[in-house]
Amino acid sequence: SQQGEEDPQALSIQEGENATMNCSYKTSINNLQWYRQNSGRGLVHLILIRSNEREKHSGRLRVTLDTSKKSSSLLITASRAADTASYFCATDPLSGSRLTFGEGTQLTVNP
Amino acid sequence: NAGVTQTPKFRVLKTGQSMTLLCAQDMNHEYMYWYRQDPGMGLRLIHYSVGEGTTAKGEVPDGYNVSRLKKQNFLLGLESAAPSQTSVYFCASSYGWRSANYGYTFGSGTRLTVV
Numbered sequence: 001s002q003q004g005e006e007d008p009q010a011l012s013i014q015e016g017e018n019a020t021m022n023c024s025y026k027t028s029i030n031n032l033q034w035y036r037q038n039s040g041r042g043l044v045h046l047i048l049i050r051s052n053e054r055e056k057h058s059g060r061l062r063v064t065l066d067t068s069k070k071s072s073s074l075l076i077t078a079s080r081a082a083d084t085a086s087y088f089c090a091t092d093p094l095s096g097s098r099l100t101f102g103e104g105t106q107l108t109v110n111p
Numbered sequence: 112n113a114g115v116t117q118t119p120k121f122r123v124l125k126t127g128q129s130m131t132l133l134c135a136q137d138m139n140h141e142y143m144y145w146y147r148q149d150p151g152m153g154l155r156l157i158h159y160s161v162g163e164g165t166t167a168k169g170e171v172p173d174g175y176n177v178s179r180l181k182k183q184n185f186l187l188g189l190e191s192a193a194p195s196q197t198s199v200y201f202c203a204s205s206y207g208w209r210s211a212n213y214g215y216t217f218g219s220g221t222r223l224t225v226v
Contacts, residue, residue, distance in 0.1 A: 045214030
């Protein structure tokens with residue numbers, strides 16, 4: 001099974017609202033990353049948070065990490081229609097195997 | 112523009128045919144990866160390479176072979192295509208071990224249909 005699991009599977013909001021997506025994982029990690037995938041395109045790296053970090057910001061993105069709960073959240077503030085995409089979390093496990101992706105959250109931002 | 116380039120973008124194969132997917136990166140990355148993406152399954156790692164001349168199996172390697180003869184290129188081969196290999200294939204690359212601090216750079220994908 002996948003290391004990371006996103007929740008919800010789908011999210012539909014209005015432009016200007018905030019969007020929050022969650023990711024849970026199973027094993028200890030070095031870092032956790034979030035990626036965006038627009039329809040028909042490849043994944044684009046958004047942000048990386050290390051296991052010793054609790055929060056990180058990048059523009060309108062805010063990522064939190066709780067290693068005790070093995071969970072992370074991605075917050076997109078003041079969403080825009082252009083934010084419509086699938087968002088994936090990916091975990092870099094301590095075990096030394098490769099980056100492992102979850103199944104993604106489909107975000108739709110309605111104009 | 113610097114990045115990862117995949118060819119072809121689309122392909123339809125008949126069962127039993129063979130083909131090679133090409134991935135090229137111009138960022139001097141050591142690590143390269145092949146993933147497949149299927150609905151409800153997320154991305155699954157097929158094979159990866161930690162440097163020129165090296166390859167290793169990922170999560171779902173059966174039915175695929177790879178080669179990394181040049182640092183900038185990573186080829187994925189299907190020797191005898193099966194309908195179960197219908198998928199979207201993504202190549203990615205990264206600077207080094209543990210995806211470093213930079214994450215992976217992905218290509219735009221190859222949509223393969225096996226009939």
